[in-house]
Amino acid sequence: xxxxxxMGTSLAVFWLLLSGYFTSSLLLSLGALSVVVTVYLALRADxxxxxxxxxxxxxxxxxxxxxxxxxxxxxxxDVAKLILSPTMxxxxxxxxxxxxxxxxxxxxxxxNSITLTPGTVTVDIDDDEFVVxxxxxxMADGLTDGDMGDRVTALGAR
Amino acid sequence: xxxxAAILAGMFLAxxxxxxxxGSFGLWRLPDFYTRLHAAGITDTLGLSLMLVGMMFLGGWxxxxxxLVFIMLLxxxxxxTATHAVANAAYTVGLRPFGVPPEDLAEKDR
Numbered sequence: 175x176x177x178x179x180x181m182g183t184s185l186a187v188f189w190l191l192l193s194g195y196f197t198s199s200l201l202l203s204l205g206a207l208s209v210v211v212t213v214y215l216a217l218r219a220d221x222x223x224x225x226x227x228x229x230x231x232x233x234x235x236x237x238x239x240x241x242x243x244x245x246x247x248x249x250x251x252d253v254a255k256l257i258l259s260p261t262m263x264x265x266x267x268x269x270x271x272x273x274x275x276x277x278x279x280x281x282x283x284x285x286n287s288i289t290l291t292p293g294t295v296t297v298d299i300d301d302d303e304f305v306v307x308x309x310x311x312x313m314a315d316g317l318t319d320g321d322m323g324d325r326v327t328a329l330g331a332r
Numbered sequence: 333x334x335x336x337a338a339i340l341a342g343m344f345l346a347x348x349x350x351x352x353x354x355g356s357f358g359l360w361r362l363p364d365f366y367t368r369l370h371a372a373g374i375t376d377t378l379g380l381s382l383m384l385v386g387m388m389f390l391g392g393w394x395x396x397x398x399x400l401v402f403i404m405l406l407x408x409x410x411x412x413t414a415t416h417a418v419a420n421a422a423y424t425v426g427l428r429p430f431g432v433p434p435e436d437l438a439e440k441d442r
Binding site: 191192194246247250253258262265266268285286290291292293294295297298307 | 351354357358361362363366367369370371373374376377378395398399402408409411412413415416419420422423424429430431432433436437
């Protein structure tokens, strides 16, 4: 019940922000109707799926996002320099990285953080190991010696 | 809109455009599929984010800015998933990466 209320409220807020209609009662009631239908369908789907995936947005996650944005900016500048350098000294590697996150959501956050950072792309997931393509040796080392994985693990179960 | 917001918007849009251009240039210049993904990553992340921030300065404190924030969140959450799907498909069918030392590859791909 609480789940339905939270979902309904967020959908209603989402609808209001996207549509920008705050006064027309016809449009508002149609919006409310679509929220109700969506919540009903989502709850119905939950019965068959069972695995509800929720992302709890809390201060540690926000701190991680800020850290990640800085890392992404740094990596972007590195890859941009590489592309623009006349010699373009590539040294691509396929490295294996261990994922130590306890939950699926943690593993996904880690894998997507690697991919989101230019210069490294998660190519395959093999149980608890990622196969990561890195564009240079330095990028590969930055990943294997870096603390991104530990930071995601420190976010804990979510 | 104040002059300051306009100047900031222009700076962010120009910086974003430069990164999109670098990403496209890399897409053309890099040698193979996997390395090109990294160039596309530049366009996806810094290029796109800088341009959206620039547009937010133009939008000011309005619903337009809220929508831009939603777009940014959507792209930053979904684009790595899409990139992974494409890279994984290439890896699964055995596309060999350029210049990777053989010891990095699985037995069957050498």
